[in-house]
Amino acid sequence: xxxxxxxxxxxxxxxxxxxxxxxxxxxxxxxxxxxxxxxxxxxxxxxxxxxxxxxxxxxxxxxxxxxxxxxxxxxxxxxxxxxxxxxxxxxxxxxxxxxxxxxxxxxxxxxxxxxxxxxxxxxxxxxxxxxxxxxxxxxxxxxxxxxxxxxxxxxxxxxxx
Amino acid sequence: xxxxxxxxxxxxxxxxxxxxxxxxxxxxxxxxxxxxxxxxxxxxxxxxxxxxxxxxxxxxxxxxxxxxxxxxxxxxxxxxxxxxxxxxxxxxxxxxxxxxxxxxxxxxxxxxxxxxxxxxxxxxxxxxxxxxxxxxxxxx
Numbered sequence: 423x424x425x426x427x428x429x430x431x432x433x434x435x436x437x438x439x440x441x442x443x444x445x446x447x448x449x450x451x452x453x454x455x456x457x458x459x460x461x462x463x464x465x466x467x468x469x470x471x472x473x474x475x476x477x478x479x480x481x482x483x484x485x486x487x488x489x490x491x492x493x494x495x496x497x498x499x500x501x502x503x504x505x506x507x508x509x510x511x512x513x514x515x516x517x518x519x520x521x522x523x524x525x526x527x528x529x530x531x532x533x534x535x536x537x538x539x540x541x542x543x544x545x546x547x548x549x550x551x552x553x554x555x556x557x558x559x560x561x562x563x564x565x566x567x568x569x570x571x572x573x574x575x576x577x578x579x580x581x582x583x
Numbered sequence: 584x585x586x587x588x589x590x591x592x593x594x595x596x597x598x599x600x601x602x603x604x605x606x607x608x609x610x611x612x613x614x615x616x617x618x619x620x621x622x623x624x625x626x627x628x629x630x631x632x633x634x635x636x637x638x639x640x641x642x643x644x645x646x647x648x649x650x651x652x653x654x655x656x657x658x659x660x661x662x663x664x665x666x667x668x669x670x671x672x673x674x675x676x677x678x679x680x681x682x683x684x685x686x687x688x689x690x691x692x693x694x695x696x697x698x699x700x701x702x703x704x705x706x707x708x709x710x711x712x713x714x715x716x717x718x719x720x721x722x723x
Contacts, residue, residue: 431645439640446636456643463647523633541598542627543634548600563595570594574626 426470433473434463437480440544441487447539448491458494462487481546481553488554519577526576534569537562584612593620597627 441462445455465486466473476482527535540546540554548566552559592609595601597620601609613620705722 427648434645434647435642438642442642443636443640446640447634459643460645460647463645467647519629520633523629527630527633538630539634541600542631563591563600566598567591567594570597570623570626570630571590573630574622577626577629 426474427467429474430463430466430470433466433479433483437483438463440480441483444484444487444539444544445491447543449494454494458487458490461490465490476553478550478553481550484540484544484546484550484554485556522576522580523573525581526573530569530572534565534572537565538569541566590623593623594627596620597623 438459442455442459445458446452449455449458462483466483473479473482527538530538536555537551540551541548546554548559548562551562555562589612592601592605596606596609609620707720707722709718709720711718
């Protein structure tokens with residue numbers, strides 16, 4: 423059991439920052455993100471062997487994270503919607519291309535945007551994203567391709583589509 | 584190679600999902616147009632930059648061990664099933680014991696008055712109808 427706890431702690435250190443960023447983007451409020459992060463690992467601790475023996479523990483964690491996030495949206499009785507704007511970082515404000523990119527990402531349909539974020543921000547592989555979202559790898563690839571094509575189109579035309 | 588296939592491979596490469604072998608093949612194929620794929624790589628790099636958290640992520644100390652036993656929820660379907668079970672039990676119990684009706688004593692057609700003594704005459708009370716007065720017959 424102690425071995426399990428240690429391994430879960432190690433997972434927390436490795437994957438925690440990515441999960442926190444994931445929750446932060448979806449819910450906006452840092453305190454909600456932190457709470458959901460702890461909830462994710464509390465869920466893992468209930469049956470640690472499931473997470474630790476999973477094909478990809480990271481994908482397993484993101485699967486739990488996604489469900490918890492959706493449940494939080496439901497509890498608050500609001501539509502599950504990703505923020506319509508991405509926060510700008512200091513020093514980026516003058517880059518018009520980045521502004522267009524932020525607007526374009528914000529306009530992507532949630533399934534496309536989720537895959538894009540999991541690949542580019544959480545750095546999950548296609549296979550891990552497929553495991554986390556419980557969809558085929560082909561669907562992951564297709565969603566990501568469509569997302570990248572939309573973003574490229576937005577950059578080419580100087581506005582999101 | 585069809586343009587769509589090439590496009591898909593270029594996107595896969597831009598997000599780092601192409602195996603070394605396929606990468607090499609793609610490079611060989613792209614030997615002609617040197618800038619092919621650069622656009623996708625730029626798009627992906629820019630998207631990555633846009634998705635970067637505004638503030639550096641600071642991992643809070645873990646508190647999940649304390650939360651471990653706190654959240655214990657009974658699913659709604661389990662509550663529903665339990666309610667149905669109890670209701671079913673109650674119905675079954677009622678069905679096995681139908682309500683007892685008060686048993687009406689059959690009207691005494693003939694009531695015999697016990698003789699008060701062995702020598703006393705025997706009296707028979709005969710009810711022919713519940714709405715008429717009975718006949719009283721004395722048997723000696």
